Amino acid sequence: DMKVTQMPRYLIKRMGENVLLECGQDMSHETMYWYRQDPGLGLQLIYISYDVDSNSEGDIPKGYRVSRKKREHFSLILDSAKTNQTSVYFCASSPLPGNSDYTFGSGTRLLVI
Amino acid sequence: GEQVEQLPSSLIVQEGASVLINCSYTDSASVYFPWYKQEPGKRLQFIIDIRSNMERKQNQRLTLLFDKKTKHLSLHITATQPGDSAIYFCSASRMPNYNVLYFGSGTKLTVEP
Numbered sequence: 049d050m051k052v053t054q055m056p057r058y059l060i061k062r063m064g065e066n067v068l069l070e071c072g073q074d075m076s077h078e079t080m081y082w083y084r085q086d087p088g089l090g091l092q093l094i095y096i097s098y099d100v101d102s103n104s105e106g107d108i109p110k111g112y113r114v115s116r117k118k119r120e121h122f123s124l125i126l127d128s129a130k131t132n133q134t135s136v137y138f139c140a141s142s143p144l145p146g147n148s149d150y151t152f153g154s155g156t157r158l159l160v161i
Numbered sequence: 162g163e164q165v166e167q168l169p170s171s172l173i174v175q176e177g178a179s180v181l182i183n184c185s186y187t188d189s190a191s192v193y194f195p196w197y198k199q200e201p202g203k204r205l206q207f208i209i210d211i212r213s214n215m216e217r218k219q220n221q222r223l224t225l226l227f228d229k230k231t232k233h234l235s236l237h238i239t240a241t242q243p244g245d246s247a248i249y250f251c252s253a254s255r256m257p258n259y260n261v262l263y264f265g266s267g268t269k270l271t272v273e274p
Contacts, residue, residue: 052204079260088170090250090264091205098260106261107162138205142260150195150262152204 050075054139054153061160067126069156071139077151079142080122081106082114084135085155091138097122129160163188167251167265175273178241182268184234184251191253194227194234195262199248208249209236241272 052073061067073080078099083091083106093106095114103114111133115123122141126133139153164187174180184194195210211218211225211234218225224237234251251265 081260083264088266090165090167090266091262092264093261096261140205150205150207152197152206154204 050151052139052141052151052153054137054156056156057154059156059158061129061158063131063160064128067129067133067158067160069124069126069137069139069158071122071124071153073120073122073141073151075141075143075151076119077141077143078119080116081140081142081150082112082122082124083138083140084108085138086135094124094137129158131160134158134160163191163253163255163263165251165253165263165265167249167268169268170266171269171271173271173273174241176242178272179237179239180241180270182236182238182249182251182270184236184265186232186234186253186263188253188255189232190255191232191263192256193254193259194225195252195254196225196236197250197252199250199267200246205250238270241270243272243274246270246272 055070080097082094097103097116113125137156140150168183192213197205198208199205209220209223211227222239226235248267248269252262
């Protein structure tokens with residue numbers, strides 16, 4: 049069963065702490081994404097990764113960075129988390145450049161207090 | 162960048178009713194429009210898509226209409242069931258970067274038995 053796995057599912061962090069969100073996929077997809085979902089705003093693209101060490105900013109990259117050292121694994125890092133980064137974070141993958149056939153993870157619900 | 166808007170933001174219907182979800186976009190370079198369904202607490206799942214060279218696409222109880230001239234899409238769901246209760250997202254991708262999807266803010270559909 050092809051899937052995108054996100055860990056953890058739920059996370060509570062204090063303002064100023066570092067946060068690591070992890071995403072894995074078992075489909076050998078080249079392209080991976082991090083989105084955040086906020087009520088009334090839909091999904092907003094944070095970062096896109098075209099392959100190992102080939103990452104590009106999305107629409108809202110400020111306050112985030114990413115790491116992709118293996119094709120199957122894509123991490124989202126928040127250095128010194130802020131309360132306005134409280135959100136649900138979704139990872140997704142797609143097979144080829146130019147292919148919008150996304151597979152989404154189940155999301156990580158992050159609360160920054 | 163591309164702006165995708167959805168209306169209404171929420172909808173409550175009785176089982177068996179038909180519903181219409183509207184979506185508009187701004188960028189004439191957008192060429193591919195997948196729709197996703199997100200059940201409570203679950204990941205987004207692809208339900209139907211259409212390309213800009215088509216006017217209509219049907220998948221069982223779902224019909225997607227596309228008007229390139231007005232930059233407008235409509236998702237029609239017939240014979241609704243409680244299992245259709247979810248948030249429905251319209252999205253758009255544009256040339257040349259087909260990978261990146263721009264999402265609407267979602268329509269929350271509740272189907273009451």
